[in-house]
Amino acid sequence: MSTRKRSLKTLKTRPDAVESLVCEELTSPRALTTQVLDHLLAAHEVVGGEVVDWLRGKLAELESYELDLLLSPLFTPAFATRVRYEEALGKGCLDPTEVDDLIRRLETRELSMTLLHEGEQIEEPLPQVVLERFVRLAHLDSPLPEEALQDSGPLVPEVRCYLRDRAWRRLQSRRLVPSLLQAARSMGDDFPEYMHFLTDFLRSYRPRSREQCVTFLDNLAQAYKADLEKHRSGVRSFFNQELQAAYAGKWSVDGDVVTLHERMIAMAEALRKVLS
Amino acid sequence: MSERTFEEKTFSVDDWFDFGRADQVLDAYNKGGGSALEADPYVARSLIPAGTGKARDFSYIAPELPELNAEACVGCMDCVTNCPDTAILGKAVPRDVLEERLQHIDDEDHRAYVREQFADTSKYLTSFEKKRAKNPELPEGALFGIFIDPTKCKGCAECVQVCGDHGALRMIKKTPDNLPGFLGAFEVYNSLPNTRPEHRIVKDKRDLMLNDDNLSYVGGAGSCMGCGEASVLRQVMAATSEVYGNNWGIVAATGCNTVYGSTYPYNPFLVPWTNPLFENAPADAMGIRSCWDAMGHEDWPLWVIGGDGAMLDIGFQSLSRLLTSGMNIKVLVLDTQVYSNTGGQTSTATYIGQDAKMSYHGKKIPGKVEGRKELGMICMMHPRTYVAQTVGPMAKHFYNAIERANEFRGPAVINVFTTCQPEHGVADDMAGAQALLAVESRAFPVFVYDPDKGDTIKQCLSLAGNPGATRDWNIRRNKDGTQRPVTFIDWARTEGRFRKHFDGEGQTTTELILTAQEERLRNWRRLQELAGVENVDQKAIAENAENKA
Numbered sequence: 001m002s003t004r005k006r007s008l009k010t011l012k013t014r015p016d017a018v019e020s021l022v023c024e025e026l027t028s029p030r031a032l033t034t035q036v037l038d039h040l041l042a043a044h045e046v047v048g049g050e051v052v053d054w055l056r057g058k059l060a061e062l063e064s065y066e067l068d069l070l071l072s073p074l075f076t077p078a079f080a081t082r083v084r085y086e087e088a089l090g091k092g093c094l095d096p097t098e099v100d101d102l103i104r105r106l107e108t109r110e111l112s113m114t115l116l117h118e119g120e121q122i123e124e125p126l127p128q129v130v131l132e133r134f135v136r137l138a139h140l141d142s143p144l145p146e147e148a149l150q151d152s153g154p155l156v157p158e159v160r161c162y163l164r165d166r167a168w169r170r171l172q173s174r175r176l177v178p179s180l181l182q183a184a185r186s187m188g189d190d191f192p193e194y195m196h197f198l199t200d201f202l203r204s205y206r207p208r209s210r211e212q213c214v215t216f217l218d219n220l221a222q223a224y225k226a227d228l229e230k231h232r233s234g235v236r237s238f239f240n241q242e243l244q245a246a247y248a249g250k251w252s253v254d255g256d257v258v259t260l261h262e263r264m265i266a267m268a269e270a271l272r273k274v275l276s
Numbered sequence: 277m278s279e280r281t282f283e284e285k286t287f288s289v290d291d292w293f294d295f296g297r298a299d300q301v302l303d304a305y306n307k308g309g310g311s312a313l314e315a316d317p318y319v320a321r322s323l324i325p326a327g328t329g330k331a332r333d334f335s336y337i338a339p340e341l342p343e344l345n346a347e348a349c350v351g352c353m354d355c356v357t358n359c360p361d362t363a364i365l366g367k368a369v370p371r372d373v374l375e376e377r378l379q380h381i382d383d384e385d386h387r388a389y390v391r392e393q394f395a396d397t398s399k400y401l402t403s404f405e406k407k408r409a410k411n412p413e414l415p416e417g418a419l420f421g422i423f424i425d426p427t428k429c430k431g432c433a434e435c436v437q438v439c440g441d442h443g444a445l446r447m448i449k450k451t452p453d454n455l456p457g458f459l460g461a462f463e464v465y466n467s468l469p470n471t472r473p474e475h476r477i478v479k480d481k482r483d484l485m486l487n488d489d490n491l492s493y494v495g496g497a498g499s500c501m502g503c504g505e506a507s508v509l510r511q512v513m514a515a516t517s518e519v520y521g522n523n524w525g526i527v528a529a530t531g532c533n534t535v536y537g538s539t540y541p542y543n544p545f546l547v548p549w550t551n552p553l554f555e556n557a558p559a560d561a562m563g564i565r566s567c568w569d570a571m572g573h574e575d576w577p578l579w580v581i582g583g584d585g586a587m588l589d590i591g592f593q594s595l596s597r598l599l600t601s602g603m604n605i606k607v608l609v610l611d612t613q614v615y616s617n618t619g620g621q622t623s624t625a626t627y628i629g630q631d632a633k634m635s636y637h638g639k640k641i642p643g644k645v646e647g648r649k650e651l652g653m654i655c656m657m658h659p660r661t662y663v664a665q666t667v668g669p670m671a672k673h674f675y676n677a678i679e680r681a682n683e684f685r686g687p688a689v690i691n692v693f694t695t696c697q698p699e700h701g702v703a704d705d706m707a708g709a710q711a712l713l714a715v716e717s718r719a720f721p722v723f724v725y726d727p728d729k730g731d732t733i734k735q736c737l738s739l740a741g742n743p744g745a746t747r748d749w750n751i752r753r754n755k756d757g758t759q760r761p762v763t764f765i766d767w768a769r770t771e772g773r774f775r776k777h778f779d780g781e782g783q784t785t786t787e788l789i790l791t792a793q794e795e796r797l798r799n800w801r802r803l804q805e806l807a808g809v810e811n812v813d814q815k816a817i818a819e820n821a822e823n824k825a
Contacts, residue, residue, distance in 0.1 A: 035440040038712055039352075041741070042671045043480065048716075048743030048750045064406075065351075065399035065477075072350050073441035118753030129398045137348060166392075172385060204343055204448045206385065206457065219451040227339050227449075264449075 017088035018140060019102055025081055026106070026126060026134060029114040035073045043069065052120045064129040071127065074115070075134045079161065082138055086157030091149060093164070094140045103135050139164045147177035153185055158192040167203035176202075179210055183274040197267045214275050221268040224261050301541055319540065329496025329544035334361075338431025340447040341458060344393055344422045349444040351397040351420040353482035355435035357671060358708050360506035362495030362544075363428035364435050366486055368400045368418035368475040369468055377468060389457055390464050394419040395444075400475055415474040423465035426450070426458040428495040432502030432704040438669075481515075481675035490514040492522065492546040499536040502704035504695030504711065505610045508668045509533065509581070512608055512690075513547070515678040516577055522547050524577040527564060529557030529586030532617040532696075533610060555590040557582050558598035561605050577682050579606045584623035585615050588651050599658035599687045606681050607689045609651060611720075612696040614773075620699040624649035627719070628792035630773050632699070637776040642786045647795050653802070655689040656725045656737070662688035663725040666741075667711035673722055673741045680726065693720040701772015710771065716743045716750050717767035718800040723807070734808035745804075748797060748813040764796040765789060 032051070040046040043066075046054045059067065094102065111126040142164035148155065155163070167173060180202075184194035205220070207213045258266070297316070304310050318324060342355075342364060356366045369377075374394065381387040396402065397420045404417030422444075431447070439445040448454070471486040484490050492513045499506040516524055525548040528534045534551045537544055552560035561580045568576055580598070587595050587609045598605055614632050615621040622635040626644050631637040635644035652665040662684040664677035674692075681688035693714050695707035702710050714720040722741045729736045744750030749761035768774035768789060769782050777789035784790065804811050 033441060034709075038669065038709075041712070041743070042669055042673075045670075045672050045741055047741060047745070048747075063403060065397070065403045068350050068398040069352050076348060076441055076443050120753075129402075133350075133398070170385070170388065200448070205451065205453045206389065207453075208385070212453075216451070216453045219453055220449060223339070223449045223451045 014088045014090075015094060015098055015102065018085060018094065019105065021085055021088060022102070022135060022138065022140075023106060023109070023111065025077070025084075026075070026131065027111055027113065029116050029121070030074050031116040033073060036070065039070055039073075052117055052122060055115060055117075055122050055124065059124050059127075064127065067127040068129045068133065071113075071130050072133060075113075075130045077134055077138045082164075083157050083161045085138060085140065086160050089140065089160070091144055091155065091160065093143045096141045099135060099141045102140070103132055106131055106135070142166065142169075145169055145174050145177050147174055148181060151178065151181050153181075156192065159195050162192070162195040162199045165199045165203065167199055170202070170206070172206065172208040173202050176207065176210060176213065179275060180213070183271055186274055187270065194267060194271065197264075198271070210275055214272050217268045217272040217275070221265045221272070224265045224268070228259075228261050228265070297541075324538055324540055324543040326543055326548075327494050327546045329542045330494040332496030332542045333427040334430055334496070335426045335455065338426070338429050338450060340431045340433070341426055341429055341450050341454075342424055342433065342435050342445045343448045344424075345444050345446070346393055346395040346422070348442055349395040349397065349420065349422060350442060351395065351399040352442070353480070353485065354438040355422065355445060356485045357482045357511065358434050358438045358507050358669065360432070360434065360499055360503045360510070360707070361428045361430055361497070362491060362493060362510060363425045363430070364422060365425070365465065365491070366420065366422050366471075367465060367468055368420050368471045368486060369394070370416055370418050370472075373469065374419055377464065381464070386457065386460055390461050393423060393461055394421040399477065399480075404475075415472070418472070418475045421465065423462050424458055425462050425495070426455060430501045434502050434507075434705045434707060437705040438708055481671050484514040484518050484675070485510075487514075487518065489521065490517045492517040494544050494546060496542050497536045497544040498539050498542075499532070500697055500704075502695075502697055502707050503532075503536070504668070504693075504697075504707035505533055505583075505612065505616075506536070507707060508608075508610065508692050508694050509537075511668050511674060512579065512678055513545075515675050516579070516682055517547070519679075519682060520575075520577055523573070523575075524579070525549065525564065525568075527552060527557050527561040527578065527580045529580070529582030529591060530554040530617075531583040531586055531610075531615075532612075533581055533583070535617055554586055556594050557586055557591060558594040558605070558607070562598055562601060562603055565603050565605050574604070577606055578604070579608055581608045581610065583610045583612060583616065584625045585618075588624045588649055595655075595689075596658065599655060599661045599689070602659060602686055604685055605687055607687070609689065609691040610694045611651070611691055612694050612699065613648070614696060614699045616696040616699050625651065627768075627774075628795050629768070629777055629786070629788045630792075631776055632773065642776060642788045643774075645788065648799070650799060652689070652691045652723065652725075653806075655691075656733070658687070660686050660727045661725075662686065662727065663691070664689075664723070665691045665720070666722050666724075667693045667715055667720070669708035669712050670715070670722065670741060673724075677724060680724075684726075684728075699773065701775065702770070710767075713762075713767050713770065715741070716762050717764050718742075718749065718796050719764050719767050721800055721803055723803060733806050737803075737807040739803060739807045739809055745809055746812050748800070748811065764793040768792070 040051060107128060112123050113126040115122040144160060144163045145168050148163050168177060180198050184198055185191050187194045205216045207216050301313060304313050353366055355364050378387050378391060381390060400420045401417035404415060408414045408416060433447050436445045436447055470488045476483040476486045493510045497506060528537065528549060528551050530551060530553060538551060557580050561578055565578050582591060595607065611625055613625045613627055615623055619633060621633040622644055625648055626632050626635065627648055628645060629643040631643050637643045652663050655661055655663045662681055666674045666677050668674055677690055681690055693711050695702060695710050697704055715722055724738045725736050727736050739745045749763050751759050751761055753759050765784060769778055774789065777784055777786045779785050801811060
């Protein structure tokens with residue numbers, strides 16, 4: 001690690017603030033979702049009015065993996081949650097040992113979780129397995145690619161959060177960081193949205209060079225176009241909620257209203273143009 | 277008849293089938309030249325070799341594929357269980373076995389990609405490690421991987437739907453640039469050893485599909501995207517193969533399942549399977565049972581599979597005869613409440629108010645007006661017959677029913693609600709969610725009737741698994757403390773087959789949908805009465821009336 005990086009890290013990252021934010025998130029009340037209720041039904045045959053009493057009486061009897069299966073949908077850090085941690089992380093990150101320490105400290109605090117269901121409040125000890133998974137998925141020890149730190153422009157919390165995705169840390173991706181960052185930044189106010197697009201693009205298509213980026217972006221735009229044309233022709237080849245939203249969902253860009261698919265095509269083509 | 281001898285052989289899929297011939301057949305069909313083909317020795321004998329569906333390539337269908345974010349995966353196996361196409365599979369692999377296999381991948385980036393498909397889960401890794409720390413003789417943990425077979429995936433996204441807030445799966449656009457990665461990773465999956473028995477969590481029935489030997493429905497069937505029937509078939513086959521290997525058989529009544537399950541030259545089944553006429557599958561099964569018993573195969577389960585038409589309508593008499601015979605035959609009813617295969621005609625399982633062919637929603641009659649036939653209850657009234665009414669996503673309830681049916685020495689009927697996307701008018705990724713809501717809304721209550729549990733219906737019938745089993749409707753409480761019942765109408769509102777009964781705001785516009793709701797409530801109360809479950813809502817009404825009097 002370079003001296004510059006280390007100094008940045010020690011200057012910017014505030015582990016105490018991170019701990020406070022994580023603790024606040026883990027102990028905030030959360031309502032049982034349909035997914036959790038479905039799991040209770042499918043795996044434990046717990047139904048309707050039995051749920052609250054069962055959670056109060058039986059959670060302690062479950063094995064750790066069963067707690068993980070049951071509660072993880074409630075305790076998976078959302079992107080918005082991870083963005084909040086960026087304020088405490090700055091451009092640095094925690095060391096893996098610091099993350100282990102954080103987990104240990106939180107364990108010793110014997111935190112409680114508060115589950116809400118049908119107007120009832122269920123307070124139970126926060127299972128260790130839930131705490132550990134949450135902290136690991138918060139990416140607190142995921143460094144920003146060094147190439148991104150050398151970028152002179154500002155990196156707002158949302159952009160930093162995307163850059164912590166391991167898709168950006170792959171060897172091939174790191175070589176692309178400067179040009180991709182520059183391309184996304186050239187989109188002005190849409191910079192974070194383009195970073196989201198590029199994070200998904202790197203993860204799913206794994207380009208190894210700038211040339212491949214251009215080709216792969218073109219292929220992606222063509223794939224979206226083919227689907228749109230098929231959809232507009234009235235062929236119902238597939239239909240799931242996500243795709244329906246992509247076709248019917250409206251996206252407002254500079255006053256123009258477009259579908260998500262149209263937006264994806266526009267973004268892929270804009271990036272291809274800049275990178276060509 | 278001349279005397280024949282049978283030579284016992286063990287076949288693999290490759291032995292059973294001439295793939296060159298398959299290419300020739302498909303090419304001819306695609307070009308419209310099928311009639312010029314040479315006579316086929318398999319067709320001549322009405323045979324399709326077992327498991328050939330594995331060779332079918334659907335990669336031209338799905339515009340999107342599911343992508344795994346392994347760090348968020350907990351190994352719940354819901355995606356694997358609910359996939360109708362055997363297109364997403366899981367494997368638990370000890371770390372050293374995986375690392376050894378990865379060394380054989382030359383491309384560094386692809387090696388990293390394959391490695392990224394494995395998760396450190398508490399279910400398969402850390403819980404094992406913690407136990408092992410206390411007792412070194414216990415088995416080591418394993419990494420858990422999820423793999424997508426792009427030649428089988430049709431892009432329904434049911435796996436993403438059930439993964440939900442775990443956030444471990446999302447659909448991504450398929451392009452020429454990411455398809456090779458999927459294919460390469462699936463090759464690695466195929467080359468890895470079967471998940472060890474110690475890594476299959478016995479009490480989590482969803483782990484049945486972690487055992488490769490239980491994947492006796494190999495996919496490659498022509499079912500629609502997200503088909504609820506196919507998921508249920510896979511589950512039945514996994515649970516039965518777990519105990520009996522391939523020593524069991526299927527008699528499949530003509531219907532959707534035989535069309536998508538036997539499109540020459542593709543056969544998704546690895547167990548003996550036969551397709552009789554629409555109306556006589558139970559009779560056919562009785563013959564096979566007699567034959568197997570005479571051959572000393574009394575312990576081999578025999579399943580009869582059929583839909584509404586085969587079991588409730590034209591084949592109802594044959595089913596009733598089977599159940600009365602007391603023969604050891606299991607019946608799986610894929611209850612789609614419509615004739616799915618022939619284009620959505622009304623069956624006697626169709627709900628009141630449902631818009632189906634022959635009961636079209638029109639100006640004078642807004643959908644079907646007859647009540648629904650309750651096959652489960654009718655089957656209960658046959659001599660010593662085990663009956664379960666269940667849905668696939670209620671994994672514990674479902675698998676317990678299948679296991680008990682297989683153990684039961686006598687006839688057993690498993691009636692399963694299965695979503696038919698085109699006829700129900702629901703999204704391709706909603707088979708599981710709609711089935712669960714059908715249970716909660718009393719559209720399709722679950723129950724188990726085990727005649728060996730006692731002498732009375734009350735002793736034998738269990739309504740366990742139904743939310744709010746002592747109420748008319750299950751009551752959900754809102755965040756603000758107010759309550760709302762989950763009614764049949766709440767469920768009907770979510771399915772296209774009832775859409776003409778609602779306005780744009782979701783308000784009911786016909787009397788018939790209210791009648792349908794009353795009919796469902798009567799059915800539910802009848803079940804409560806038979807099971808000896810006191811309905812607290814009815815009791816309160818009766819007490820109020822008594823007090824007023």
